[in-house]
Amino acid sequence: MSLAELIDQPESRQQEPPQPLTGKVLLLGNDDRVLLAVARGLGRNGISVDVGWCDANSPALKSHYVNAFHSLAPYTADDDGWLDALHGLVKRHHYDLVIPCNDFAVVPLQLEREKLDPDTHWYLINDDAFQVAFDKAKTSELAAELGINLPRECEITAENLERGFNDRKFTLVDRRPLRFPVFVKPRSSITACDVANKRAARHVETPDQLAEVLIHEFPDDGVLIQESFSGEGIGVEVLAHQGRILMQLQHRRLRETIDGGSTYRETISEIPELTQATAKLVQRLNYTGVGMFEFRYNRETGGWVFLEINARFWGSLPLAIAAKANFPFALYELLVKGKTNFYTNHTTGVRCRNLIKDLRAFRHQKASEFELEKLLFGKDHLDFYAPDDWRPQVATLMEFARSLLGKVTRRIETSV
Incomplete structure (x- = not known):
């Protein structure tokens, strides 16, 4: 149950004596980087971290800050067996808070929030925010309503597709043709019927x-087509x-992948x-929790557009954790202890x-020897490595080495 929901409970409910804190949190999700960063952010502040709903071979589980891994039945929309197993786990361990860390875990809990044990403290955003943030078309509609800059875009529905695009012409609401390249989103x-x-x-x-x-990859719920905007990717990370907004950090992308x-x-x-x-969107959604709001910004012209909301970690x-912006622990203190005053002057240039x-990106971009040397021997922080928690990085390197060895072996076998 979220803090906002607790506040909305009847007076008699609010006056019940609080359960004693255990200093334990359960993280759910299958994103290695996020799980690891959240575990470090909590663990370094004395919170015991358990993990579930992730691969048993995840490098995040090698972390010094992960206390235990629990194998849980995967979510299925037509069977509550997963929910019974999850409820049994949280009842046995008396967690202060259960945090879904990525879409794989967020979507099932949000969709099934009415079935969740009311005596367990679940981290959820309000349903209106969920409906908007997890639907890119609704996100754009809200941003347009608030007067926030958007890229030129159009929505394609199944009805549009049935009419056919044989002339290969795509037009926007203002009747002007799309300018390529574009992103099809x-x-x-993810959807409830296929969260994996x-x-x-x-x-x-x-x-x-x-x-x-x-024609060949069209999802039933449609797509949003956005024109590319010349500029760098900017993320505005918040706790609200x-x-x-109680806490904020901004970052820029130095290297991007094609997707x-x-x-x-x-x-x-x-x-x-x-x-x-970002503040306009947070206020309109009455947002409580963490999130990252994506923009593109052109430093030469000062032009910018809003792209989407990541309404979860x-x-x-890992960059925010390296810059001393500990969003996971701040979220814990907000939801469990009611704290709303946080230090926000975080380190820039990290x-x-x-x-x-990044090694793979260098390969495709034909980087110079100087850049490659900086990647391998520079002093930048790494997503999986920390001086006090180095085993997850070793695990990722070993997996990378096994992958390379497998490719070489297959090539040799093919050539023989």
């Missing part, structure tokens, strides 16, 4: 490519309570326009990279 990254598979955005260069994607992700990032000084846009969270993914 499913309205939701994330639907990624697609970068498309031409109208013919777009038509092929729409009842529509008010819109990033492998290398840096904390930056606040860009006021992006702060203001975000993939670049850089953090995902070593394995």
Whole structure:
């Protein structure tokens, strides 16, 4: 149960004596980076961390700050066996808080919130915020209503698709044609009927490519097509309570993947326009919790657009932890202890990279020897490595080595 929901309970409910704190949190999710960053953020402050709903071989489980891993039945929409197992686990361990850490865990708990044990403290956002933030078309509608800059975009529904796009012409509401390249984004990254598979955005260069994607990969709930905007990716990371931002950090992407992700990032000084846009959205959604609001910003022109909301912990969270912006522990203190005053003057110029993914990005971008040397021997922070918690990085390197060895072996076998 969220803090906002507790506040809305009848007076008699609020006056019940609080349960004693155990200093224990259960994390749910299958994103290694996020699980690890949240575990470190909590563990370094004396919180015991258990993990469930992730791969038993996850490198995050090698962390010094993960106390235990619990194997739990996966979510299924038509059977509550997963819920019974989850309830049994939280009853046995008396967790202060249960935190879903990525979409794989967030969506089931949000959809089934009415079935969740009311005596357990679940981290959930309010349902209106969930409905908007987890639907890119609704997110854009709200941003437009608030006067927030958006890229030129259009929504394609199943009805549109039935009418056909054989002429390979795609127009916006203002009747102007799309300018390529564009990003094709499913309205939701995952669905209740298939939470295990994330639907990624697609970068498309031409109208013919777009038509092929729409014909062969079209999801039932439609897609949002956004034109590319010239600028760098900016993330505005926040902790909010009842529509008010309590803690904020901004970062920029130094290197991006073709599907819109990033492998290398840096904390930056606040860009006021992006702060203001984020505050409008947070206030309108009456948002309580953590989130990362994505923008693109052109430093030469000062132009910017809002892209989407990550209404949960975000993939670049290790950078925030490295910059001393401990969002996981701040969330714990907000929801469990009611604290609303947080230190916000975090370190700028801190850089953090995902070593394995950045190595792959270097390979595709044909980086110079100097850049490669900086990647391998520089002093930047790494998503999986920390001086006090080095085993997760070793695990990722070993898995990378096994993957390379497997590819070499298959090539040898094929050539023989």
